[in-house]
Amino acid sequence: MTLWxxxxxxxxxxxxxxACAAGAEPAARAAxxxxxxxxxxxxxxAAAALSTLAASGTPEEIGWAAPLARAALxxxxxxxxxxxxxxxxxxxxxxxxxxxxxxxxxTPVLSLKNRAVFEQADAALALRSAADxxxxxxxxxxxxxxxxxxxxxxxxxxxxxxxxxGLRTRIETLAQxxxxxxxxxxxxxxAIGRIAEHPSRxxxxxxxxxxxxxxxxxxxxxxxxxxxxxxxxxxxxxxxDALATLxxxxxxxxxxxxxxxxxxxxxxxxxxxxxxxGELIMIGAYVTWLVQQGLRQAAxxxxxxxxVLAIPVAFLVxxxxxxxxxxxxLRHLYRRPLMSLLATWAVSLFLVNTVRVVFGTQxxxxxxxxxxxxxxxxxxxxxxxxNRMFAILFAAVTLLVTWATVRKTPLGLNIRAVxxxxxxxxxxxxxxxxxDMMAFGLGSGLAGLAGLAxxxxxxxxxxxxxxxxxxxxxxxxxxxxxxxxxxVVAALGIGQINVLIEPLWGAVAAKVIVLLMIxxxxxxxxxxxxxxxxxxx
Amino acid sequence: MSLTALLVDGLTVRFGSFHAIDDLSLAIDYGxxxxxxxxxxxxxxxxxxxxxxxxxxxxxxxxxxxREDITGRSxxxxxxxxxxxxxxxxxxxxxxxxxxxxxxxAGTGFRxxxxxxxxxxxxxxVLETVGLADQAGRLAGELGHGQKQWLxxxxxxxxxxxxxxxDEPVAGLTDEETAxxxxxxxxxxxxDRAIVVVEHDMDFVERIAxxxxxxxxxxxxxxxxxxxxxxxxxxxxxxxxx
Ligand SMILES: Nc1ncnc2c1ncn2[C@@H]1O[C@H](COP(=O)(O)OP(=O)(O)OP(=O)(O)O)[C@@H](O)[C@H]1O
Ligand SMILES: [Mg+2]
Numbered sequence: 130m131t132l133w134x135x136x137x138x139x140x141x142x143x144x145x146x147x148a149c150a151a152g153a154e155p156a157a158r159a160a161x162x163x164x165x166x167x168x169x170x171x172x173x174x175a176a177a178a179l180s181t182l183a184a185s186g187t188p189e190e191i192g193w194a195a196p197l198a199r200a201a202l203x204x205x206x207x208x209x210x211x212x213x214x215x216x217x218x219x220x221x222x223x224x225x226x227x228x229x230x231x232x233x234x235x236t237p238v239l240s241l242k243n244r245a246v247f248e249q250a251d252a253a254l255a256l257r258s259a260a261d262x263x264x265x266x267x268x269x270x271x272x273x274x275x276x277x278x279x280x281x282x283x284x285x286x287x288x289x290x291x292x293x294x295g296l297r298t299r300i301e302t303l304a305q306x307x308x309x310x311x312x313x314x315x316x317x318x319x320a321i322g323r324i325a326e327h328p329s330r331x332x333x334x335x336x337x338x339x340x341x342x343x344x345x346x347x348x349x350x351x352x353x354x355x356x357x358x359x360x361x362x363x364x365x366x367x368x369x370d371a372l373a374t375l376x377x378x379x380x381x382x383x384x385x386x387x388x389x390x391x392x393x394x395x396x397x398x399x400x401x402x403x404x405x406x407g408e409l410i411m412i413g414a415y416v417t418w419l420v421q422q423g424l425r426q427a428a429x430x431x432x433x434x435x436x437v438l439a440i441p442v443a444f445l446v447x448x449x450x451x452x453x454x455x456x457x458x459l460r461h462l463y464r465r466p467l468m469s470l471l472a473t474w475a476v477s478l479f480l481v482n483t484v485r486v487v488f489g490t491q492x493x494x495x496x497x498x499x500x501x502x503x504x505x506x507x508x509x510x511x512x513x514x515x516n517r518m519f520a521i522l523f524a525a526v527t528l529l530v531t532w533a534t535v536r537k538t539p540l541g542l543n544i545r546a547v548x549x550x551x552x553x554x555x556x557x558x559x560x561x562x563x564x565d566m567m568a569f570g571l572g573s574g575l576a577g578l579a580g581l582a583x584x585x586x587x588x589x590x591x592x593x594x595x596x597x598x599x600x601x602x603x604x605x606x607x608x609x610x611x612x613x614x615x616x617v618v619a620a621l622g623i624g625q626i627n628v629l630i631e632p633l634w635g636a637v638a639a640k641v642i643v644l645l646m647i648x649x650x651x652x653x654x655x656x657x658x659x660x661x662x663x664x665x666x
Numbered sequence: 667m668s669l670t671a672l673l674v675d676g677l678t679v680r681f682g683s684f685h686a687i688d689d690l691s692l693a694i695d696y697g698x699x700x701x702x703x704x705x706x707x708x709x710x711x712x713x714x715x716x717x718x719x720x721x722x723x724x725x726x727x728x729x730x731x732x733r734e735d736i737t738g739r740s741x742x743x744x745x746x747x748x749x750x751x752x753x754x755x756x757x758x759x760x761x762x763x764x765x766x767x768x769x770x771x772a773g774t775g776f777r778x779x780x781x782x783x784x785x786x787x788x789x790x791x792v793l794e795t796v797g798l799a800d801q802a803g804r805l806a807g808e809l810g811h812g813q814k815q816w817l818x819x820x821x822x823x824x825x826x827x828x829x830x831x832x833d834e835p836v837a838g839l840t841d842e843e844t845a846x847x848x849x850x851x852x853x854x855x856x857x858d859r860a861i862v863v864v865e866h867d868m869d870f871v872e873r874i875a876x877x878x879x880x881x882x883x884x885x886x887x888x889x890x891x892x893x894x895x896x897x898x899x900x901x902x903x904x905x906x907x908x
Contacts, residue, residue, distance in 0.1 A: 542762070542766060545761060545762060546759050546762065549759040549761060549762075550757050550759055552720060552741070552753065552757070553753060553757040553759070554759075554770075555720075555740070555741030555742050555745065556718050556720070556741050556750065556822075557745055557750060557771050557821055557822060558773055558825060559742060559745075559770065560740075560742040561741070561742060562742075
């Protein structure tokens with residue numbers, strides 16, 4: 130903060146130097162101080178001059194003017210015959226050379242009206258010169274009270290010099306408001322055009338307020354500008370909302386896909402619906418959290434990378450749980466689908482309650498690393514957020530890796546062979562039980578990765594798995610058993626429909642409607658979107 | 667190496683109270699093409715199921731290579747021991763290519779099958795043998811019925827098995843395809859390999875078989891060369907005469 134100001138200050142001094150040399154400036158400064166010590170009218174003029182300095186002065190001038198406004202407000206300005214002294218620092222108000230005030234010095238008193246203008250001048254100067262962002266924020270809050278009275282160019286200049294992005298956005302907004310309420314109708318119309326270029330709900334409120342402005346009824350040009358601006362903003366907001374819904378749907382679909390692809394592989398291979406898949410997602414998220422906590426202890430410098438470092442851990446832990454589940458339980462329930470279903474349900478309850486006992490029921494707190502925080506505002510209120518992008522990219526990579534595993538590796542070849550015809554596969558020597566086990570591990574590991582990917586977006590608690598299992602199951606049924614393409618399309622469809630319906634009729638209605646749609650669809654195509662080529666026994 | 671590739675000894679398979687195979691014994695030698703015939707439901711497929719480990723027998727055992735007891739082993743273990751079997755119902759993997767069939771048949775993946783150039787050589791060789799060399803890249807689901815049958819033979823052949831069992835390899839084939847299959851089966855015959863063929867087509871059986879076993883209600887009704895089979899009164903009675 131101070132570092133960048135230093136060169137600016139030097140630059141300011143350099144620019145100011147010729148002015149000083151000309152000798153014009155000390156005179157102007159002395160005149161200003163004299164007005165500060167004058168009557169109420171002169172003091173008002175002084176405040177206006179200070180405000181103007183804040184808007185268009187060099188950094189050096191602003192630095193000079195700032196203590197004056199402050200001193201007037203704090204009643205620490207001691208006026209005497211030779212000018213005035215800043216009591217806080219014990220320096221001359223004009224030259225800033227140390228000196229003591231004369232014994233008969235008096236402190237000017239601000240009228241109620243002048244107090245407001247001095248406050249504004251002080252805030253304007255502080256906004257441009259204070260080193261501490263908190264002070265600048267407070268100054269901005271003061272300025273926001275009376276946007277119409279701000280000196281021209283102040284906010285533009287302040288926005289340009291501002292380093293804090295949040296504060297800059299606020300300054301820019303205030304600049305727009307100020308311009309909208311400016312005295313000059315042409316400036317107002319221009320401001321409307323500028324605001325309409327970046328549609329948002331806030332812009333809408335700002336411009337809508339102008340419809341109540343007297344000028345709206347009186348000035349047809351103004352009225353036309355407001356109406357056109359409103360139309361543009363409304364269109365932008367609608368577009369932004371549509372994009373936001375699509376984007377949210379896409380990120381939800383990504384998580385669904387990652388949860389469902391594992392389910393689909395397992396179901397295709399063994400005819401077992403793994404009801405514990407949702408809990409494997411949950412475990413994946415918890416493992417991610419544990420990695421974060423571990424890093425916090427062991428290597429705080431790497432903390433930001435916990436999401437990346439947790440990838441292999443989450444995969445291996447959940448894959449291990451899946452393999453254990455297959456080897457200890459499902460293997461013994463071979464070709465008894467109902468028993469297998471119940472067994473996986475029991476495991477899901479066991480996992481939920483174990484996690485509940487060990488970690489408690491509250492939501493876990495996750496750090497937000499820089500690569501998943503914030504986003505790029507696109508249009509309207511749609512922000513292209515990085516946390517959702519992370520989930521989407523993650524799912525895309527998972528899709529690619531899964532596809533490559535199933536299509537290009539011997540394991541994948543064996544998985545496909547066993548999926549399509551278990552007896553035949555066994556009779557050409559494929560160790561079907563081992564394929565089952567490894568596929569179960571793969572499917573479970575993918576669920577763990579889903580848990581990792583959703584941790585920056587959704588809340589993580591022991592019950593979270595249940596939010597996903599039903600939807601993932603529907604994705605599998607809709608997509609057709611054991612096909613990657615079907616799973617992708619079905620996840621996209623169900624994810625989007627869910628997100629579309631939810632704001633209209635609520636989450637429960639969304640689930641019910643999606644379920645009804647799937648039932649209707651399966652009447653028409655019982656084998657799902659993409660029928661797997663092969664026969665099951 | 668013993669002379670007997672497969673020895674089936676006192677085998678009984680029951681489905682509930684129904685005896686699909688009833689105290690059946692038979693021996694199949696290396697270098698032999700054995701046909702197993704019999705009316706529908708005679709237990710031919712069930713016999714192959716037991717040998718390949720899909721069905722567990724109630725009694726009896728199956729010895730491979732004269733001494734290795736394979737009863738009760740898993741399908742994959744039996745397959746890896748060198749016994750391969752083509753199913754009666756069409757059993758190609760429709761989503762895999764012809765080449766991939768031969769590759770998994772040859773044992774890529776988990777087992778120490780051939781890899782790299784050796785695998786490619788083996789695939790090429792097998793595809794040549796079964797006459798599908800020009801179809802290597804196609805999906806099995808797109809093949810004609812006859813080609814599927816040959817693909818299945820190629821798949822079980824790929825690992826160079828000691829015992830090759832084919833369940834109805836010419837069912838539904840044209841005469842010309844049947845003739846080609848017969849030539850193929852004869853070409854696969856080797857001194858260190860036993861081939862078992864289950865078939866209803868008598869002309870086909872006559873062309874390929876060294877010896878014929880006639881099953882009836884889970885028991886051996888007759889065993890001998892084809893011309894003797896045709897002459898046997900009992901066989902004519904239960905099977906050919908129908
Ligand atoms: N899993 C089973 N459960 C109950 N009965 C079975 C089973 N498998 C076969 N069978 C019965 O066992 C008998 C023998 O069947 P198998 O398939 O061995 O006959 P097959 O000789 O191959 O006949 P086909 O010429 O029709 O193929 C049949 O009556 C069949 O219905
Ligand atoms: Mg049969």
